[in-house]
Amino acid sequence: xxxxxxxxxxxxxxxxxxxxxxxxxxxxxxxxxxxxxxxxxxxxxxxxxxxxxxxxxxxxxxxxxxxxxxxxxxxxxxxxxxxxxxxxxxxxxxxxxxxxxxxxxxxxxxxxxxxxxxxxxxxxxxxxxxxxxxxxxxxxxxxxxxxxxxxxxxxxxxxxxxxxxxxxxxxxxxxxxxxxxxxxxxxxxxxxxxxxxxxxxxxxxxxxxxxxxxxxxxxxxxxxxxxxxxxxxxxxxxxxxxxxxxxxxxxxxxxxxxxxxxxxxxxxxxxxxxxxxxxxxxxxxxxxxxxxxxxxxxxxxxx
Amino acid sequence: xxxxxxxxxxxxxxxxxxxxxxxxxxxxxxxxxxxxxxxxxxxxxxxxxxxxxxxxxxxxxxxxxxxxxxxxxxxxxxxxxxxxxxxxxxxxxxxxxxxxxxxxxxxxxxxxxxxxxxxxxxxxxxxxxxxxxxxxxxxxxxxxxxxxxxxxxxxxxxxxxxxxxxxxxxxxxxxxxxxxxxxxxxxxxxxxxxxxxxxxxxxxxxxxxxxxxxxxxxxxxxxxxxxxxxxxxxxxxxxxxxxxxxxxxxxxxxxxxxxxxxxxxxxxxxxxxxxxxxxxxxxxxxxxxxxxxxxxxxxxxxxxxxxxxxxxxxxxxxxxxxxxxxxxxxxxxxxxxxxxxxxxxxxx
Numbered sequence: 001x002x003x004x005x006x007x008x009x010x011x012x013x014x015x016x017x018x019x020x021x022x023x024x025x026x027x028x029x030x031x032x033x034x035x036x037x038x039x040x041x042x043x044x045x046x047x048x049x050x051x052x053x054x055x056x057x058x059x060x061x062x063x064x065x066x067x068x069x070x071x072x073x074x075x076x077x078x079x080x081x082x083x084x085x086x087x088x089x090x091x092x093x094x095x096x097x098x099x100x101x102x103x104x105x106x107x108x109x110x111x112x113x114x115x116x117x118x119x120x121x122x123x124x125x126x127x128x129x130x131x132x133x134x135x136x137x138x139x140x141x142x143x144x145x146x147x148x149x150x151x152x153x154x155x156x157x158x159x160x161x162x163x164x165x166x167x168x169x170x171x172x173x174x175x176x177x178x179x180x181x182x183x184x185x186x187x188x189x190x191x192x193x194x195x196x197x198x199x200x201x202x203x204x205x206x207x208x209x210x211x212x213x214x215x216x217x218x219x220x221x222x223x224x225x226x227x228x229x230x231x232x233x234x235x236x237x238x239x240x241x242x243x244x245x246x247x248x249x250x251x252x253x254x255x256x257x258x259x260x261x262x263x264x265x266x267x268x269x270x271x272x273x274x275x276x277x278x279x280x281x282x283x284x285x286x287x288x289x290x291x292x293x294x295x296x297x298x299x300x301x302x303x
Numbered sequence: 304x305x306x307x308x309x310x311x312x313x314x315x316x317x318x319x320x321x322x323x324x325x326x327x328x329x330x331x332x333x334x335x336x337x338x339x340x341x342x343x344x345x346x347x348x349x350x351x352x353x354x355x356x357x358x359x360x361x362x363x364x365x366x367x368x369x370x371x372x373x374x375x376x377x378x379x380x381x382x383x384x385x386x387x388x389x390x391x392x393x394x395x396x397x398x399x400x401x402x403x404x405x406x407x408x409x410x411x412x413x414x415x416x417x418x419x420x421x422x423x424x425x426x427x428x429x430x431x432x433x434x435x436x437x438x439x440x441x442x443x444x445x446x447x448x449x450x451x452x453x454x455x456x457x458x459x460x461x462x463x464x465x466x467x468x469x470x471x472x473x474x475x476x477x478x479x480x481x482x483x484x485x486x487x488x489x490x491x492x493x494x495x496x497x498x499x500x501x502x503x504x505x506x507x508x509x510x511x512x513x514x515x516x517x518x519x520x521x522x523x524x525x526x527x528x529x530x531x532x533x534x535x536x537x538x539x540x541x542x543x544x545x546x547x548x549x550x551x552x553x554x555x556x557x558x559x560x561x562x563x564x565x566x567x568x569x570x571x572x573x574x575x576x577x578x579x580x581x582x583x584x585x586x587x588x589x590x591x592x593x594x595x596x597x598x599x600x601x602x603x604x605x606x607x608x609x610x611x612x613x614x615x616x617x618x619x620x621x622x623x624x625x626x627x628x629x630x631x632x633x634x635x636x637x638x639x640x641x642x643x644x645x646x647x648x649x650x651x
Binding site for chain 2: 034035036037038040064066067070159206208209210211213242243244246248250251252253254255256258259261262264265283284285286288291
């Protein structure tokens with residue numbers, strides 16, 4: 001708020017060539033996936049990795065509160081970004097706050113009191129009109145990309161079941177609103193989301209029936225709609241092959257049998273939807289913080 | 304009397320499978336049982352004998368006493384509002400772009416539709432047991448808060464915010480378009496969007512009495528239902544499960560149990576490999592042993608912190624997808640409070 005951001009400022013120049021590998025060279029990384037596949041853990045891991053590499057990172061919890069903040073171990077996040085590690089800020093998307101910020105910037109109104117009534121009216125609109133709620137959320141992420149404060153914005157995005165209406169929001173708005181400022185902004189958002197130099201969409205997946213089916217459906221839909229850059233699929237909790245074929249009696253053999261049959265089941269789904277990258281199963285890790293740190297280590301290889 | 308069991312929890316924990324397994328078990332013990340589900344995996348849907356979305360329970364071809372319904376939540380939400388609207392309002396709503404959007408995108412609409420439909424089945428008194436696999440939205444919590452949220456949506460609170468004052472009649476409202484606020488809004492939106500929304504909300508508001516009365520009925524059904532929370536031992540679904548102990552008092556009964564699905568054999572926690580085991584197998588046991596310890600600690604913490612009754616189901620490489628497998632799933636369960644689920648302990 002009040003950082004003098006203007007809608008006419010051109011997009012930030014792209015990346016820092018040579019410093020990072022491609023994924024973290026993008027300015028906006030959206031991480032989606034079916035609920036429970038490790039979306040937040042990977043978002044947190046990517047953010048930590050970016051921070052380790054010296055990037056100025058904004059991690060944004062776009063969906064339900066708690067996932068990302070648990071991985072940073074910082075307690076509940078707020079709308080105003082907070083520095084959770086040196087160089088790494090984290091925030092929670094709060095629609096009403098984003099709306100106020102948007103209106104303040106749009107209308108150039110300093111006093112919040114005058115904005116109250118208007119913001120409430122818009123909030124009613126956001127609850128009812130298609131695309132408005134979503135565009136405020138996705139719009140906040142896209143606008144932060146323009147900020148000089150961040151090298152990369154990493155969003156723990158809504159799950160695949162809902163990501164479509166968020167990605168489609170700029171188009172929905174364009175269909176609903178023929179002219180006006182919000183329309184212009186919607187067009188700008190569309191361009192950002194479609195620009196492969198700026199935006200990365202990651203679909204997290206588990207090698208299991210429902211997540212694979214849902215990921216496939218999402219990819220088909222995305223290919224048809226052409227709203228965003230081509231997504232990258234990351235399979236999570238992938239077991240490595242157990243090469244020793246022996247099955248002695250007792251827990252040793254039981255654990256071996258379990259591992260092999262689970263591995264085999266996973267192979268079936270990995271064959272059906274070959275991922276761009278795989279992340280290993282993390283055994284026995286307990287705190288979300290430990291999980292995020294390990295994710296960062298693993299992501300090092302390809303992010 | 305119809306008993307109601309709500310099987311709830313976050314996405315991807317095997318909730319639908321557990322609900323189906325309880326349904327099959329109950330049917331085989333002689334109870335006329337209906338399993339209500341939203342968006343199950345295809346193989347599971349066909350095991351339950353339903354191939355298509357619809358709000359009409361289908362009797363199972365092979366399993367006497369078993370019915371299943373796979374809800375079309377979008378359609379039923381629309382039906383709810385229509386049911387409470389005057390014919391001319393219903394006609395306007397039917398082809399209103401905002402109404403379509405609200406029924407597809409309003410966060411609680413799928414949950415509301417499912418709750419409404421489930422309550423209808425319970426009130427029909429045609430079954431001994433209705434097992435509801437609740438939508439995963441909000442970790443399952445939305446199912447319980449949806450009636451109030453829906454009444455709020457149609458209740459005109461939003462409308463008051465737009466008009467900034469007392470609720471106007473349709474005629475008065477158009478004069479309000481001259482208000483400075485709406486002019487500002489139109490500048491930003493570049494159209495009369497806000498006004499069109501207000502018009503829609505005026506129509507929707509006429510359904511308020513019906514919708515809120517129905518909401519209270521649904522809440523009554525939900526309050527008297529038994530709740531089984533399903534989770535895995537992973538942090539995200541466990542966080543969702545905790546909500547049922549922290550956020551629901553007043554809206555629902557205390558869950559009869561938290562069912563931890565896909566647990567590893569507890570004796571692996573302190574298992575060690577005998578001398579002569581290959582390095583690969585020893586390392587494999589060590590990692591699964593660590594995983595077993597983590598799972599156990601998660602359960603113990605849940606139990607001691609929330610006083611929850613803990614039940615478990617063992618991990619299996621491929622979850623059951625046919626009737627026989629579903630019936631057998633609960634044989635691997637430990638600690639399920641059978642009586643409170645409305646089932647005999649030694650079924651099937």
